[in-house]
Each structure stands twice: as C-alpha cells, then as structure tokens.
Amino acid sequence: MWLREKIRRCASRLPRQALIAGFGSLLLAGCLQPVYGPLxxxxxxxxxxxxxxxxxxxxxxxxxxxxxxxxxxxxxxxxxxxxxxxxxxxxxxxxxxxxxxxxxxxxxxxxxxxxxxxxxxxxxxxxxxxxxxxxxxxxxxxxxxxxxxxxxxxxxxxxxxxxxxxxxxxxxxxxxxxx
CATH class of the missing domain: 3.30.160.150 (Lipoprotein like domain)
Known part of the structure; x- marks a missing residue:
C-alpha cells in the first residue's frame, strides 16, 4: 500500500518537473550559437x-x-x-x-x-x-x-x-x- 502512495506522489510531480525543465531549455536556446553557422x-x-x-x-x-x-x-x-x-x-x-x-x-x-x-x-x-x-x-x-x-x-x-x-x-x- 505504501508503494502505491509513493508512485502516486512521484507521478504527480513528474509533469511539473518536466514543465520546468522544458521552460529552462527554452530560455537557454537563445544563448547558443552554432560555430559553423553564418556570421x-x-x-x-x-x-x-x-x-x-x-x-x-x-x-x-x-x-x-x-x-x-x-x-x-x-x-x-x-x-x-x-x-x-x-x-x-x-x-x-x-x-x-x-x-x-x-x-x-x-x-x-x-x-x-x-x-x-x-x-x-x-x-x-x-x-x-x-x-x-x-x-x-x-x-x-x-x-x-x-x-x-x-x-x-x-x-x-x-x-x-x-x-x-x-x-x-x-x-x-x-x-x-x-x-
């Protein structure tokens, strides 16, 4: 029973963590410049x-x-x-x-x-x-x-x-x- 409770808690946090990681990667996407791209x-x-x-x-x-x-x-x-x-x-x-x-x-x-x-x-x-x-x-x-x-x-x-x-x-x- 305690295992189901832990799985349920982790599953509820997962979408929020994925959203934070996705938003963070979007913020950093503008900082990168390809080396061999146009000048x-x-x-x-x-x-x-x-x-x-x-x-x-x-x-x-x-x-x-x-x-x-x-x-x-x-x-x-x-x-x-x-x-x-x-x-x-x-x-x-x-x-x-x-x-x-x-x-x-x-x-x-x-x-x-x-x-x-x-x-x-x-x-x-x-x-x-x-x-x-x-x-x-x-x-x-x-x-x-x-x-x-x-x-x-x-x-x-x-x-x-x-x-x-x-x-x-x-x-x-x-x-x-x-x-």
Missing part, C-alpha cells in the same frame, strides 16, 4: 578559415602539421586570397614513463608536442587570437632500432593531426565569437 557580419566561418595563410613551420613535425592545417582549413584545393596569417611554433619532447627492469631500456615512450599559434590579419600586427595547444601520443619501444624510429615518427604524425584539429576548432570558435 552576423556576413559570410561564414568556413570562408574565413579558407582565407588563412600558414607560415612555414620548421622541422619534420612542422612539415606534417603544416600539411594537416592546409588540408583542415582549406580542403577544397581552391586558391582563396589570404586575409589572415597563422604563425605556429612547435616544441616537441619525448618522455619514457616505463623502463624494463631486466634490460634497463625504455619499453614505451610518449611524444609530447606543444604548439603556440598566433592569428593576425595580413596587413596588421594585432593578433585576432592566440593560444597554446598540447597533444600527446604514446608508442611501444623494443630492441629493433628502425622499428622504434618508425613508431616515433607515427606518433609525431598522430600528434600533428590532433594539433591541426585543435587549432582549427579554436580558430573557428574565435571567428564565430567575433561575428
């Missing part, structure tokens, strides 16, 4: 991203990151006159968290990459946005030297792809916020 000043985030010229990035990791950024920002292959310049500086380190106690060699490694990026207009020096992105990729090591080199290079490539995705999302967010 208030006209145009779109995609067209702004396509107009970014990427400065050359040094080293092998910079080569991988530059190619990924070119593809992520303007994957169409069309030439768009640049309105913005993106300068990226990359710092890479390798950490070996696991050491084999028998051989004394590292059995795994982690490639940590930090990238500092600055987006400026082509004719100006005042940055539109800037920031730091950090990614890591782990790989297993063994006694074969060339296998370790290739695994480290694959980890660098994975880091470059993840960094390019992070930087693209942050640039798109900055354009959407600017409107």
């Amino acid at each position: 208030s000043a006209g145009g779109s985030v995609e067209s702004e991203l396509q107009a970014i010229q990427i400065d050359p990035i040094s080293d092998r990791l910079g080569h991988y990151l530059g190619n990924e950024l070119i593809f992520n920002l303007n994957g169409t292959g069309s030439h768009v006159p640049p309105k913005y310049r993106l300068k990226v500086v990359v710092f890479e380190s390798v950490q070996t968290p696991l050491i084999d106690t028998v051989s004394g060699r590292a059995s795994a490694a982690t490639v940590v990459v930090n990238a500092i990026y600055i987006l400026t207009p082509v004719g100006g020096d005042v940055p539109i946005t800037k920031g730091t992105a950090t990614v890591t990729a782990s790989y297993d090591r063994n006694s074969q030297r060339f296998a370790n080199l290739r695994a480290a290079r694959d980890a660098e490539i994975r880091d470059a792809k993840a960094l390019a995705d992070q930087i693209r999302l942050r640039l798109a967010t900055a354009f959407a916020a600017k409107g």
